[in-house]
Amino acid sequence: MAQNSTLVNGWQPVIGLEIHVQLQTNTKLFSPAKNQFGEEANTLVDLIDMGLPGVLPVLNDGAVKQGIAFGLATNAEITKTMVFDRKNYFYPDLPKGYQITQLHYPIVKNGIVDVEGKQVRIHQAHLEEDAGKSMHDVYDSESVVDLNRSGVPLLEIVSEPDIRSAEEAVKYLKKIHQIITYLDISDGDMSQGSMRCDANVSIMRPDDKEFGIRAEIKNINSFRFVEKAINFEIKRQIKVLESGEKVEQETRLYDSVKDETRSMRTKEFANDYRYFPCPDLVPHEISEDLVKEVKDNLSELPEEKQKRLMETHNLNEYDASVLCADKSIANFFEEVAKGANAELAAKWIIGDLNALLNKNDISLKESKVDAANFSKLIQNISNNTISGKIAKDVLDEVWQSGEDVAKIIEGQGMQQISDEGELEKIIDKILTENISQVEAYKSGKDKLFGFFVGQVMKATHGKANPSLVNQILKDKLK
Structure with a gap:
């Protein structure tokens, strides 16, 4: 059932992820209010969002098409009839007292992701509406709600418990x-909450027939924290079981500052939410024509x-896979390659540019490097206007200022x-000033060639x- 390489102190972790993805529609899932991030608090709220009588x-309909698109991309079943349910609970950020979601008849089921x-x-x-946001750091002694x-609109993607390590969980999350x-x-x-992740974690012995009791970890908002939270929870559960105690089914919160999970509530089951079909929404039929329309687009x-980059630009599989790991990087490469050597562009994007992005922990769109200017950098390397060493200095300047490559050079x-x-004049002078090294090189000390280049x-x-x-050096040192 499990691979030994994923065992932790003789225990097998069993992990499933629930990933909440905010969809990019113009308006909200059930109201005409704008779906937009970063606006002043409580300015994008419709009466429907508040559930007023x-x-x-x-x-x-746009959210439905996006849900279908995800299903097609993951070889999943697209339901013919989806039903919306009410999930009832009381919390300050949910003024209606219920969330409209899908329990038994979701838009997509039984998909596969290759990791x-x-x-x-x-x-x-399944499709569902997001809740508001409670904030506890605006005022010293009060909490507020936006x-x-x-x-x-959210698409909640629920995996089966097929993941066996924190590292695997991160790879799956990155694939989604x-x-x-x-x-x-x-x-x-x-960082903006467009994609959020809850992790269901349990442990078992490799030869056990049933999974262990799981804990659901909430409040994980980065790839790095997903790995850290799951690893902490695995160690916590091992400690609990090896001390003779039992793991409780509960919801836990991940604290990234303390790097720990702590209990929020215990024994949470579906019937705690009193699900029932939403009386305001009739079952929604998804036609084959609609699925075909989404598939065609x-x-x-x-x-x-x-595959296309490998064929079009003669890239090897590794370089193409690294470039395509992030859509913005892949698109950036294609723009650069329109006017510059593609293989050299790939080398510099994967190497020096990615190093700068990782070092500064920012995305490409947040940097001052644009495709047109980066293309000029590659062109100047290709035509020998600048050396690779100087190109690094030019890239650093572009990174800092965004200045035009030609102007910097x-x-x-x-x-x-x-x-x-x-160059012959310079080399002749150096050879004249270093006669002993020249004689030593000619007598067989080949490593001195690097000295002359330096x-x-x-x-x-x-x-x-x-x-x-x-x-020139090889000709003169014969």
């Missing part, structure tokens, strides 16, 4: 993120883009020296064309 919800060769099953993906998020962003149904920005998926005199006559680079402040320097 006499108001009736109207289903957003580096392992298949993770999707139990279902209802702008109330009614925003990749799918929803390629489909353009969500921006997947976890489906965006290019990651695997398709990767010209303004700082960074052009590479490719004049053969000028001296030329030092004399030209790194601007000499390396390949031309090597060629």
Whole structure:
């Protein structure tokens, strides 16, 4: 049942994820209020979002199409008839006292996601409305509620308990993120709450026939925290069981500051919410024509883009897969490659540019590097205007200021020296000043070749064309 490589102190973790994805519709799931992030608190709220007497919800067709698109992308079953239910609970950020969701008849069920060769099953993906947002740090002694998020359409993606480690969980989560962003149904920005994750975690012995008692961990809003929260919870449950106690079925909160989970509430079951079909919404039929329409307009998926980049730009499988891991990076590469050497562009994006993004922990769209300017950088490397070493300095300047590549190169005199006559004069002078090293090289000390190259680079402040320097040196040191 389990792979030994995923065992932790003899225990097998069993993990399932519930991923909440905010859909990119113009309006909310059941009301005409705008679906937009970052507006002033409580300015995007309709009477329907508040559930005032006499108001009736109207289903957003755009959200339905986006749910179908996700189902098609994950080889799932698209339901012919979906039913909306009321999930009843009382909390300040839910003024209606209930959430409209789907329990028994979701829009999508029985999907499959391939995660580096392992298949993770999707139990279902259902449409539901988001709740408002409670905030506890605006005032010292009071909590406040922003209802702008109330009614925003969510697609909740529920996996089967097929995941066996925190690392696997992160890979699966990143795969879902990749799918929803390629489909353009969500921006997947976890820092803004566009994608949120709850993790169901239990442990068992490898030869047990049944899973252990699970705990649901909430409040996880980054890939890194998902891994840390699950690993903490696995260790906590091992400690509980090995001390002779029992793990309780409960909901736990992850505290990223203390790097721990703590109990919120225990023994939560579906019947606690008194689900029943929403009386304001009739069952919704999904026709084959609608599914075909969505399929015909489906965006290019990651695997398709990767294959196309390999064929079109002669990229190897690894480079293409790294570029396509993030849609914005893949699109950036394609823009750069319109005017520059594709293989060289891939090398610099995967290497130096990604290093800057990771070091500063920001996305490409948040940086000052745009495709047109980056393309100029690659062109200047290709035509030997600048060396690879100087190109790194140029990229650093672009990163800091966003300045035009051509202006940086010209303004700082960074052009590479490719004049053969000028380089010969410099090399002749260096060889004359280092006669003993020349004689040693000619007597068999080949490693001294690097010394001569270094001296030329030092004399030209790194601007000499390396390949031309090597060629001239080899000719003169025969």
